[in-house]
Amino acid sequence: MQYVKLGATGLDVSRICLGCMSYGDPARGNHEWTLDEDTARPFFRAAIEAGVTFFDTANVYSDGSSEEITGRALAEFAQRDEIVLATKVHGRMRPGPNGGGLSRKVILAEIDASLRRLGTDYVDLYQIHRFDPGTPLEETLEALHDVVKAGKARYLGASSMYAWQFAKALFLADAHGWTRFVSMQNHYNLIYREEEREMLGLCADQGIGVIPWSPLARGRLTRPWDETTARSESDQFGRTLYADGDRRIVEEVAHIAAARAIPPAQVALAWLLAQPGVTAPIIGATRLTHLDDALASLEVTLTADEIAQLEAPYTPHRTAGFQ
Known part of the structure; x- marks a missing residue:
């Protein structure tokens, strides 16, 4: 395993982050394809044995059950101080007023709820899952600062939003002396490079770590374009992200993978790992081979010609993944 600093911080993280949205009670929340606790445990054990120290979940994943499963598995297989545990806040957790968003009331309630589910006193990285236009940004930032000062989070991160929104958040934090965001969890892969x-330029300039979600484009980069999975057939959100014109990129990944005699996933992840500023892709694994491919991608170095071949078919996309 390789380890790098998260942005300009002193925090070391593994170059592969295990995304825990794949693990949760299939009867809770919107992800009926998730792996239940017994099925999920081997993934945590294998990741830790391979040297993975970085784990990412969210309060909204499987209605909180992802946090519950993640917390119990990590307590069983790892020492708390040896891992970097990340979770997120924003998604709706209950009906009615104040059931979601980034108000002070929601943030202070949800950090406590996440800590209870995770079975820990603190998270290493507390992230806003999306931008909340319905709450003054100053209110959100001050509440997050108070979470850090209360010892409930070590660092703060953000996720998909417009660059101007993120720049404003960094400016306001500096202006008021509040804790700054240190990471950006954004939608970035060979198919979506907006x-x-x-x-990415903003993050490089400001020393922000980049931890992309959906690095394999919901699995699109790992299989023939027309092949489906149980997840893809029920993933309404995923259907909004990509279009038929992206097929050519998938075909180029397959060509290079065949020439190298390695799985396509390793090629797609090797490309992402080679991009300037990328700290650690967040890998979703529902088969142990998914984790194996992620680990193996660390040893794959693409040539300049291969990178050019992969990037050539790209066409501009509308902004996607912010909702």
Whole structure:
């Protein structure tokens, strides 16, 4: 395993982050394809044995059951101080007023709820899952600062939003002396590269770690374009992210993978790991081979010609993944 600093911080994280949205009670929340606790445990054990120290979940994943499963598995297989545990806040956790968003009331309630489910006194990285236009940004930032000062989170991170929104958040935090965001969890992969226009440059300039979600484009980069899975057939959100024009990129990944005699996932992840500023892709694994491919990708170095071949078919996309 390789380890790097998260942005400009002193925090060391593994170059592969295990995304825990894949693990949760299938009867809770919106992800009926998730793995239940017994099925999920081997993934945590295998990741830890391979040197993975970075784990990412969210309060909204499987109605909180992802946090519950993640917390119990990590307590069983790892020492708390040896791992970097990340979770997120924003998604709706209950009906009615104040059931979601980034108000002070929601943030202070949800951090406590997440800690209870995770079975820990603190999270290493507390992230806003999306931008909340219905709450003054100053209110959100001050509440997050208070979470850090209360010892409930070590660092703060953000997720998909416009670069101007993130720049404003960084400016306001500096202006008021509040705890700054240190990471950006954004939508970035070979099929969706719109983050290269502004967000990645902003992160590089400001010393922000980049931990992309959906690094394999919901599995699109790992299989023939027309092949489906149980997840893809029920993933309404995923259907909004990609279009038929992206097929050519998937075909180029397959060609290079065949020439190298390695799985396509390793090629797609090797490309992402080679991009400037990328700290650790967040890998979703529902088969142990998914984790194996992620680990193996660390040893794959693409040539300049291969990178050019992969990037050539790209066409601009509308902004996606912010909702």
